Amino acid sequence: MTSTFLAHCPRCDGERTCNILGAFEDVWDWTDGEHSLNGQDDHKLAQCAGCTTVFYHKSSWNSENWQCGYHPVTRKEIIFNPRKIETYPAPEKKSQKPDWVWGIGQIDPQLHTILDEVYQAYEVGSFILASVGLRTALDRTTEILQIDPGLSLEKKVKELQEQGYIGETEAHTLSVVTDAGSAAAHRGWSPDQKAFAILITTLEQFIYRVVVTGKAALSLTEGIPARHPRPKKPAKPNG
Ligand SMILES: [Zn+2]
CATH class of the missing domain: 1.20.120 (Four Helix Bundle (Hemerythrin (Met), subunit A))
Incomplete structure (x- = not known):
């Protein structure tokens, strides 16, 4: 059985259940001896279960980009790394025209x-x-x-x-x-x-x-x- 995930389909331009055709999780870290960075890039080849469009989906985070927030259950202050989502093709620009x-x-x-x-x-x-x-x-x-x-x-x-x-x-x-x-x-x-x-x-x-x-x-x-x-x-x- 193919595994699925929820993603923003670039063609439907809405959140859809998508089949994962292929996936690769790239966990990386970098250092120059003094400074260090780390993060993760999750690559997926996905197919929208609605319109069947096949697209590339990348979800990534890195240690340089962080935000403060509250834990949804404990309400304690936490620091987290927000994920950046990119797809190829990118969603078509919506027309402003009514x-x-x-x-x-x-x-x-x-x-x-x-x-x-x-x-x-x-x-x-x-x-x-x-x-x-x-x-x-x-x-x-x-x-x-x-x-x-x-x-x-x-x-x-x-x-x-x-x-x-x-x-x-x-x-x-x-x-x-x-x-x-x-x-x-x-x-x-x-x-x-x-x-x-x-x-x-x-x-x-x-x-x-x-x-x-x-x-x-x-x-x-x-x-x-x-x-x-x-x-x-x-x-x-x-x-
Ligand atoms: Zn779609």
């Missing part, structure tokens, strides 16, 4: 092309290019919503808010998107992964609501009496 973006080509091919390039730039960490792309995607979406194309993008966002497509918080985030291109070009602004994730999530939610699900925003506000204009609040320093 599923609905694939279908947006049928609604508006141009918006699909723009978003597709945004996700390509995002996935390789080109946040400046991706931000400029977000701005373009936002502009295209306002065109779909028949906002006056002669307005500046900043004014278009205001228009979106006035027409009830977006709320105040969304308007604030989207106004960051409108500024992204020129901020990157002239003020050396470059969002990090975290900042960009907020921008793209806001735009995704907006596009999904107004383009993919159609009139969701409008039907929510239908029948609700218009709000009385509120006195202008002073601008918040960090919004």
Whole structure:
């Protein structure tokens, strides 16, 4: 009977029971007379019991890499060497692109092309290019919503808010998107992964609501009496 172990299958991209086709445990130590290192590399040729993909699996640790933790039963402090897992092939990089973006080509091919390039730039960490792309995607979406194309993008966002497509918080985030291109070009602004994730999530939610699900925003506000204009609040320093 073949022995099995649990491993992350690079093709299923999830933890699976895998058959061990071959294994070799390499226990090693090294010294130059003064310093010493030791560790272990466990090599396996494995086959996923789900998708039958055959892959190489290496689990290793060494004495240089250690962490403090607590024993799961005694709760006593212990020092352990965390294992590093590598597989060949490596799991395919997951796309950041939500599923609905694939279908947006049928609604508006141009918006699909723009978003597709945004996700390509995002996935390789080109946040400046991706931000400029977000701005373009936002502009295209306002065109779909028949906002006056002669307005500046900043004014278009205001228009979106006035027409009830977006709320105040969304308007604030989207106004960051409108500024992204020129901020990157002239003020050396470059969002990090975290900042960009907020921008793209806001735009995704907006596009999904107004383009993919159609009139969701409008039907929510239908029948609700218009709000009385509120006195202008002073601008918040960090919004
Ligand atoms: Zn698999």
